Amino acid sequence: MRPADRLHRALFHLAGILVAVLFLAPIAFLVLAAFRPAAEAVNPPLPPWPKAGPSLDSFARLDGFGEGIWHYAGNSLIVALATAALTILVSVLAGYGFSRYRFPLKSLVFVMILATIMVPFQSILTPLFLVLAKLGLQNTLVGLVLIYVTLQLPFSVFMMRNAFDAIPKEIEEAARIDGVRGLKLLLRVLTPLALPGIVSVGLFAFLNAWNEFLAALVFLTDERNYTLPVMMMVVRQGRFGSIDWGALQAGVTLMMVPCLLLFLSLQRFYIRGLTAGAVK
Known part of the structure; x- marks a missing residue:
């Protein structure tokens, strides 16, 4: 050299x-x-x-706030896992439909889905609050999950459409010749090939739901339903104006652990998923 x-x-x-x-x-x-x-x-x-x-x-003082750190961590875990699972389910079906099927106004519908990304979330807080209140889902983890899934779907559908576009149609045609059709074709043949994109969609949904603060603060009023970001705001405010910096740093440290472990374990799928269909 x-x-x-x-x-x-x-x-x-x-x-x-x-x-x-x-x-x-x-x-x-x-x-x-x-x-x-x-x-x-x-x-x-x-x-x-x-x-x-x-x-x-x-960490011991942090567990003394409200219902305890593990209660709020459980709420965040339930919300994040449910958001990731529901986002994957809907985006895989929608992405496959936009990639493989022809139907009227297909391009227009897809552009309208992507256009919702440009709408600031803060501008629709009031309509979303009213809708959840009418449905009886305000101040519930189920309602929060539905809000998170709605926010994740435009990007997730775009990702899955690209992932399915990157799969050669000849593979699908060969499976049809062998008698594999419908949902079985999607689950047994195409889904394993689109796994990097699915993992990327699930990872994005989990991390965004785990760290999201504004929606949880607005839509949750019962302290027992708080997620970790809202609970950390309570710790940050302190009592009588004093801030327990040790408990605050301990809480942020605990919040980082699942994100780091999940990303490090799935990073190879994540990188492949982001580049799937990039050339096409």
Whole structure:
């Protein structure tokens, strides 16, 4: 390797390390601050590392807020999993229909679905609140799931349409010759081939539902139904104006764990799903 090539590679790796440190530093700051003892956690976490050694006091105090951290984590998990499952179900069927079937005004309907992405969510909060109230779903986790699914579907349908477009039609024709038709064709032949796109859609839906704050704050009024982001707002407000920084950092640390584990375990499908149908 020539000296110029070695220098170029060294600079490339150095730049990568600097970018990684830039992104990982806030996460390390957050995690270290979460393990500060009670005596150090009352002030903003500077420096973040515990002077008296790591402690779980912040996590214990966090569990004392309201119904407890695990109750709110359960609410968030139920909402996120239900949102991901329902989004996958509807988007797979819709994406397959837009990719393989012909029907009147097909292009217009698809453009109208995509156009809803341009509508700011904040502008339709009041109509959505009234609709949920009429249906008796206001202040329920079911109503919150339906709102999240509605917000996820335009992008998810677009993703699944591209994923099915990337699958050669010859595979589908060969399956039809072998007698596989209808829903069985979709489930047994096309769905495994479109798995990267399905995983990407489910991952997006789960992460957005897990971290979403505004809709949960507006549509949920019963403290028992709060999700983790709303619960963290209560912790952030504190009592009598005081903020328990240790409990706040501990809560954010716990919120990160499922997202990191899920993304790291599914990242290979996620990357393939985003590039599916890109050339076409």
